[in-house]
Amino acid sequence: MSEAQGHDNGSAPVRVLFIGGCGRSGSTLLDRMLGELPGFVSTGEVRFIWERGLVENRLCGCGEPFRECPFWRSVGEEAFGGWDALDANELVALDRATNRHRYLPLLVAPRLSRSFEGRLARYVDVRGRLYSAIDRVTGGACIVDSTKDPPFAFLLSRVPALDLRVVHLVRDSRGVAFSWTKKVRRPEDVEVPRFMHTYHPVGMGFRWLVYNACFHLLGRLGVPRMMMRYEEFVASPRTEIERVATLLGEEIDKKSFEFVDGRRVELGVHHTISGNPMRFQRGPIELALDEEWRSRLSPVHRRMVSVFTFPLLLRYGYLGPARQRP
Numbered sequence: 096m097s098e099a100q101g102h103d104n105g106s107a108p109v110r111v112l113f114i115g116g117c118g119r120s121g122s123t124l125l126d127r128m129l130g131e132l133p134g135f136v137s138t139g140e141v142r143f144i145w146e147r148g149l150v151e152n153r154l155c156g157c158g159e160p161f162r163e164c165p166f167w168r169s170v171g172e173e174a175f176g177g178w179d180a181l182d183a184n185e186l187v188a189l190d191r192a193t194n195r196h197r198y199l200p201l202l203v204a205p206r207l208s209r210s211f212e213g214r215l216a217r218y219v220d221v222r223g224r225l226y227s228a229i230d231r232v233t234g235g236a237c238i239v240d241s242t243k244d245p246p247f248a249f250l251l252s253r254v255p256a257l258d259l260r261v262v263h264l265v266r267d268s269r270g271v272a273f274s275w276t277k278k279v280r281r282p283e284d285v286e287v288p289r290f291m292h293t294y295h296p297v298g299m300g301f302r303w304l305v306y307n308a309c310f311h312l313l314g315r316l317g318v319p320r321m322m323m324r325y326e327e328f329v330a331s332p333r334t335e336i337e338r339v340a341t342l343l344g345e346e347i348d349k350k351s352f353e354f355v356d357g358r359r360v361e362l363g364v365h366h367t368i369s370g371n372p373m374r375f376q377r378g379p380i381e382l383a384l385d386e387e388w389r390s391r392l393s394p395v396h397r398r399m400v401s402v403f404t405f406p407l408l409l410r411y412g413y414l415g416p417a418r419q420r421p
């Protein structure tokens with residue numbers, strides 16, 4: 096994997112904190128809580144900026160349609176001289192032609208395919224310009240990206256300008272599997288109701304295993320990574336965020352944590368591209384551990400997901416009475 100090399104002119108690298116793992120593990124909440132700290136900017140799932148931002152013009156977390164949002168407008172100007180200079184559909188296609196699980200071997204070793212290497216070089220350049228622009232617009236804030244998908248993390252690790260670090264966020268596989276069976280409406284689609292994807296619990300269990308295994312591999316390849324359990328994050332958010340600061344080599348003073356009071360957090364406005372519907376919530380939020388799966392996931396599915404995901408459930412301390420930090 097490439098080392099962070101900084102900007103072309105030799106200035107400091109662009110700091111990106113990537114939240115990796117499976118959806119419904121509290122990633123949007125973590126993204127936004129980090130965004131409340133001075134020196135951090137919460138950006139949501141930046142992977143989807145072309146499709147959900149440029150093409151579909153969905154709502155930014157601030158409530159404005161993407162193209163009307165002043166923050167993203169500034170980023171577009173800074174990066175490309177305005178979004179209209181880009182062919183959004185070409186970028187959506189380029190994303191799909193580089194950013195998939197089937198391309199993981201090529202993301203690790205692009206030289207195996209000359210055509211892939213060419214596509215990746217083009218995409219890495221565009222992504223580098225985008226994140227560098229966010230860096231300049233925010234005055235060098237650490238960019239929190241909660242895209243989560245492993246291939247995108249591998250891709251970002253190829254962008255020379257970035258200093259990429261990863262929070263590998265995990266949640267009990269049975270909780271994740273149950274959560275993806277629920278029908279959740281997307282709040283950004285006001286006129287035509289649209290819902291988030293749903294998955295069969297066993298299929299989701301398989302995804303959970305693959306996604307998490309990928310982040311272990313990424314760590315082995317040299318990308319600085321820490322693990323965080325959703326359950327601990329909800330129980331002691333401040334402690335877990337302090338651990339993130341350690342990963343980044345930063346100290347966060349007490350005053351910066353005024354927005355956290357036990358399990359109650361006060362959230363402001365964040366310019367998030369896509370993510371869980373809670374990205375639109377503002378004001379005080381009471382953190383509550385979502386353990387609905389314990390009573391509502393059917394015994395058959397619970398057993399199947401447990402068996403399927405057993406190796407990592409055990410490793411992460413979700414089986415047995417004593418939970419050790421992974």
Ligand SMILES: [Zn+2]
Pocket residue numbers: 155156157158159164165166167365366367
């Ligand atoms: Zn916005």
